[in-house]
Amino acid sequence: MGMLVCGLVIGTLGDxxxxxxxxxxxxxxxxxxxxxxxxxxxxxMLSLLRFTAGVGIRATVPPIFTLVTELAIxxxxxxxxxxxxxxxxxxxxxxxVVALAMFKWWKTSWRLSFVAFAFSSVIGTFLCYSLVPExxxxxxxxxxxxxxxxxxxxxxxxxxxxxxxxxxxxxxxxPLPIGTHERTPSIPSxxxxxxxxxxxxxx
Numbered sequence: 001m002g003m004l005v006c007g008l009v010i011g012t013l014g015d016x017x018x019x020x021x022x023x024x025x026x027x028x029x030x031x032x033x034x035x036x037x038x039x040x041x042x043x044x045m046l047s048l049l050r051f052t053a054g055v056g057i058r059a060t061v062p063p064i065f066t067l068v069t070e071l072a073i074x075x076x077x078x079x080x081x082x083x084x085x086x087x088x089x090x091x092x093x094x095x096x097v098v099a100l101a102m103f104k105w106w107k108t109s110w111r112l113s114f115v116a117f118a119f120s121s122v123i124g125t126f127l128c129y130s131l132v133p134e135x136x137x138x139x140x141x142x143x144x145x146x147x148x149x150x151x152x153x154x155x156x157x158x159x160x161x162x163x164x165x166x167x168x169x170x171x172x173x174x175p176l177p178i179g180t181h182e183r184t185p186s187i188p189s190x191x192x193x194x195x196x197x198x199x200x201x202x203x
Contacts, residue, residue: 006058019063019070020134026059027125034118038111056121070135073159094120136172145169 014022033053040046065084072080098116102108136155139148152167 004058006055010059011062014063014066015138018134018138019067020128020132023060023063023067023132024125024128026056026063027121027128028056029053029059030056031118031121031125032056034114034121037114037118053118067132067135070137071133071155091120140172145172148172 010022010026030053033049033056037046037049037053040049065081068080068084069077095117099113102113102116103110133151133154134147136148136152139145139151146169149167149169149172152172156165156167
């Protein structure tokens with residue numbers, strides 16, 4: 001139920017506050033609700049916490065796929081999105097194996113299982129906070145050009161390690177339509193990137 005309710009609003013939220021904050025919020029929500037589920041004293045508290053965990057899980061879906069799409073180099077984008085999607089199956093198998101080990105072999109409490117399942121979200125939260133940048137495209141479309149320079153140069157180094165040119169605010173701003181007041185201009189408006197951005201994209 002939490003995943004259903006959250007899915008109706010979370011995609012739009014990411015277009016206003018950013019992909020990375022929503023992803024971090026979802027991971028943190030799932031981790032905290034999962035750990036607190038182990039402390040539930042009645043079925044109503046457990047139901048509320050599992051609903052909250054579902055909200056957190058669903059909150060990670062739109063931003064993570066959007067981030068992968070916007071951060072991946074164009075020639076590898078389909079592969080990266082597909083690889084990201086495959087980890088839903090990896091996660092399902094992981095949960096099943098851990099549950100089998102904890103309940104059948106180790107005979108542990110269901111409370112401990114919630115902590116074990118939430119541990120992956122805890123790790124994911126720290127990894128996302130440390131390693132995942134905000135989408136350069138989102139920052140640029142939000143006219144936050146100064147903030148977009150850092151992630152753009154990080155991406156440029158990943159795409160072309162031997163490139164010795166650093167992107168500037170002017171390079172980030174150049175592909176955007178001049179004079180637009182839209183918060184999120186249409187994708188076709190970005191179809192003509194500047195020369196330097198195009199050189200990096202093709203690297």
